[in-house]
Amino acid sequence: MRYFSPNDVLFLIQAAQWTLYLSLLAFAFGGLVGFVVALSRVSSSTALRWVSRAYVQIFQNTPLLMQLFLIYYGLSLVGFSLSPIVAAAVALTFFSSAFLGEIWRGAIEAVPRTQFEAGESLALTPWQLYSHIILPQAIRIATPPTVGFFVQIVKNTSLTSIVGMTELMRAAAMMNNATMAPMKVFTVVCLIYFVICFPLSLLSRKLEVRLHAGR
Amino acid sequence: MDYVFQFGVVFQRSDLIISGLLMTIKLSAIATIAGFLIGVVCARARQEGGRLSRAVAATYVEIIRNTPFLAQLYMVAFGLPQLALWFGIHIRPSPYILAIVALSINLGAYITEIVRAGLDSIPRSQVEAADSLALTPFQIFFYVKLPPALGKVFPSLTSQFVLQMLGSSVVSVIAVQELTAVAGRIQSETFRTFETYLVVTAIYFALAFALRGILTVLVTTIWPWMPRGPRGRAS
Numbered sequence: 395m396r397y398f399s400p401n402d403v404l405f406l407i408q409a410a411q412w413t414l415y416l417s418l419l420a421f422a423f424g425g426l427v428g429f430v431v432a433l434s435r436v437s438s439s440t441a442l443r444w445v446s447r448a449y450v451q452i453f454q455n456t457p458l459l460m461q462l463f464l465i466y467y468g469l470s471l472v473g474f475s476l477s478p479i480v481a482a483a484v485a486l487t488f489f490s491s492a493f494l495g496e497i498w499r500g501a502i503e504a505v506p507r508t509q510f511e512a513g514e515s516l517a518l519t520p521w522q523l524y525s526h527i528i529l530p531q532a533i534r535i536a537t538p539p540t541v542g543f544f545v546q547i548v549k550n551t552s553l554t555s556i557v558g559m560t561e562l563m564r565a566a567a568m569m570n571n572a573t574m575a576p577m578k579v580f581t582v583v584c585l586i587y588f589v590i591c592f593p594l595s596l597l598s599r600k601l602e603v604r605l606h607a608g609r
Numbered sequence: 610m611d612y613v614f615q616f617g618v619v620f621q622r623s624d625l626i627i628s629g630l631l632m633t634i635k636l637s638a639i640a641t642i643a644g645f646l647i648g649v650v651c652a653r654a655r656q657e658g659g660r661l662s663r664a665v666a667a668t669y670v671e672i673i674r675n676t677p678f679l680a681q682l683y684m685v686a687f688g689l690p691q692l693a694l695w696f697g698i699h700i701r702p703s704p705y706i707l708a709i710v711a712l713s714i715n716l717g718a719y720i721t722e723i724v725r726a727g728l729d730s731i732p733r734s735q736v737e738a739a740d741s742l743a744l745t746p747f748q749i750f751f752y753v754k755l756p757p758a759l760g761k762v763f764p765s766l767t768s769q770f771v772l773q774m775l776g777s778s779v780v781s782v783i784a785v786q787e788l789t790a791v792a793g794r795i796q797s798e799t800f801r802t803f804e805t806y807l808v809v810t811a812i813y814f815a816l817a818f819a820l821r822g823i824l825t826v827l828v829t830t831i832w833p834w835m836p837r838g839p840r841g842r843a844s
Contacts, residue, residue, distance in 0.1 A: 455771070455817035457778035459789060460810040467802045471612055545675065552677035556782060563679055576687030584676045584684065591675035 398575040403582055409565030410586050412479075416551045416561060419483045421544055424490030431495025433524075436502050446495065453492035459553055461485045466557045482554035490547050497543060501536035502528060538602035545591045545598070552587075562586060618799040619808050629791030630812060636705075636787055637774040637820075640712035644773065645766075647713060648720025653750055655721065656728055666721065673718030678711070679779055685711040686783045708780035716773045723765045727758030756832065767824050771817050778813070788812060 434446035453461065465488070466481040476484075505528050513523040555564035566583040570576050619626075654666040673681065686707045693700045702710075731754045739753040759766070781790035788809055796805040 452814070455775070456810045456813050457775040457789070459778045459781075460806055460813060463792075463806045464803065464810060467806065471803050549675075549677040552679040553779065555679070556779075563677065566680070567683070570683070570687060576683065577691050580680055580684040580688055584672070584680050587676045587680060588672065592671065595671070595675055 396573060398569070398573040398578045402569055402573070402579075406562065406565055406569065406579075406582055406586060409560065410562045410590070412559070412561040413548065413551050413563075413587075414590070416479065416482060416486065416554065416559070417544070417548045420486035420490050420547050420551070423483065423487040424494055424547070427487060427491035428494030428498060431491055432498035432502060435495060435499040450492045450496055453488055454496070458485070458489050458550055459556060461489055462553060462557050478554070478557060478559040481557065482551070482559045486547065486551065486554070489550065490543070493543055493546070494540065497539045498532065498536050501532040501539075504535050505531045534605065538598050538605060541594055541598040541601060545594050548590055548594075549587065614804055615801055616804050616808065618801055619795060619805050622795050622799075625791050625795060626788070626809070626812070629786060629788040629809075630816075632785065632787040632791075633774070633777055633816070636708060636712065636780065636785070637770075637777050639709050640716055640777070641770050641773060643709070643713035644716025644720055647717030648724050649755070651717060651721040652724035652728060655725055657746065657750065670718045670721050673715055674722070678715050678776055679782070681715055682708070682711045682780060682783060685714070704780075704783045704785045707783060708777075708785045712773065712777060712780065715776075716769070719769050719773075720766070723762050723769060724758060726765075727760075727762035728754055730761055731758055760832070763828060767821055770824065771820055774820055775813060775817060 431446050431449060434442045435450070437443055437446075462482065462485045465485040466476065466478075469476050469481065469484070509527055509531065510523070513527045518527070551559075551561060552563040555561060555567065558564075562583060566579050570579045573579065651666040651669065654662040655670075658666065686704070689707070689710075690700055690702070735753055735757075736749060739749045744753065777787065778789040781787060781793065784790060792805050792809040796802040799805065
């Protein structure tokens with residue numbers, strides 16, 4: 395057994411960079427897929443609406459941990475042997491795309507109906523309507539909850555430690571086993587997560603206030 | 610892909626799955642009630658409390674909401690017994706108790722924010738009217754502000770309870786024998802990993818829908834007069 399030293403804090407901070415990479419990966423890919431989901435949710439095609447709705451329902455109503463297990467074992471079943479980081483990124487992409495898709499659908503629907511009608515009456519194509527009129531307004535509405543959801547992603551990357559991804563949480567669990575100093579280890583870990591998440595939460599709240607002040 | 614799915618071995622252990630399911634239901638039911646009570650108390654503290662109780666409630670909410678549940682769970686599971694030891698108390702709570710403590714503390718913070726948003730939306734005139742009828746502050750909170758506030762945030766509360774139920778799968782890491790832990794056991798006995806997790810995921814899915822349905826029915830029976838949804842319409 396050894397003691398928990400300042401060097402160990404550095405080690406944990408180093409492990410935290412994997413948490414950040416994973417969060418950014420999940421946010422980038424989840425954002426891409428989520429954008430498609432959001433557009434499908436408001437599309438005029440019934441089939442597309444139903445498929446995207448089912449997609450969102452499935453990923454919002456099952457535990458992320460189960461999604462991680464299924465993707466980790468499922469993809470290796472089909473013959474891909476995945477490194478934990480790829481499996482974790484794929485699972486987090488599914489998860490965040492469902493939530494981001496719903497957030498952005500809400501933002502698109504929050505744009506007043508008349509804006510859609512005005513655009514259509516000017517004979518804009520759907521592409522022009524969305525890219526010039528709807529999305530610029532929707533993005534403004536969507537920014538605060540999107541930043542807020544990034545906090546959720548950062549926190550949820552901790553679950554990937556359970557399927558063997560060595561990020562902050564797993565480094566902490568290993569360190570706890572080595573030093574038997576759970577209070578110290580997990581206080582430091584909570585602090586690191588807090589330092590990442592709290593500014594983002596504040597930013598989200600500030601953007602929210604500014605959005606409502608503008609109206 | 611020449612993999613043959615075999616669900617038979619999984620269903621053979623259905624008694625194990627049911628015991629896990631019951632444990633998940635029990636955990637989330639207790640944590641939901643406890644978390645809800647913590648949330649209402651803290652929301653009141655943040656709104657009407659003195660400077661100290663406001664600060665304490667705000668700190669609690671921010672710390673919990675900005676750290677992962679898994680870290681909180683480890684903190685409670687490994688840290689709490691150590692903390693007690695520093696004060697000379699030897700306790701070794703069962704994982705079940707530790708899980709309930711961690712889940713309740715976690716949920717309480719989220720409920721605080723939701724209930725607070727509901728309380729903020731109550732018009733001042735309501736409170737002033739109650740005040741002029743000489744209601745005590747507690748009466749005003751409990752009879753005038755809380756019921757419509759809860760009605761307004763009912764959809765958010767429901768989603769949070771569902772998220773909490775799904776999140777309870779994480780407590781399997783401290784060996785509470787709930788649905789996820791049971792799945793881990795079954796897959797290690799049968800080597801049918803994918804099938805096992807697929808079945809259990811489907812159960813969680815059904816449970817999430819059932820929970821939403823039950824909450825809606827429950828609330829419409831208890832408070833049939835209560836306006837629900839953000840704009841006061843039934844949702």
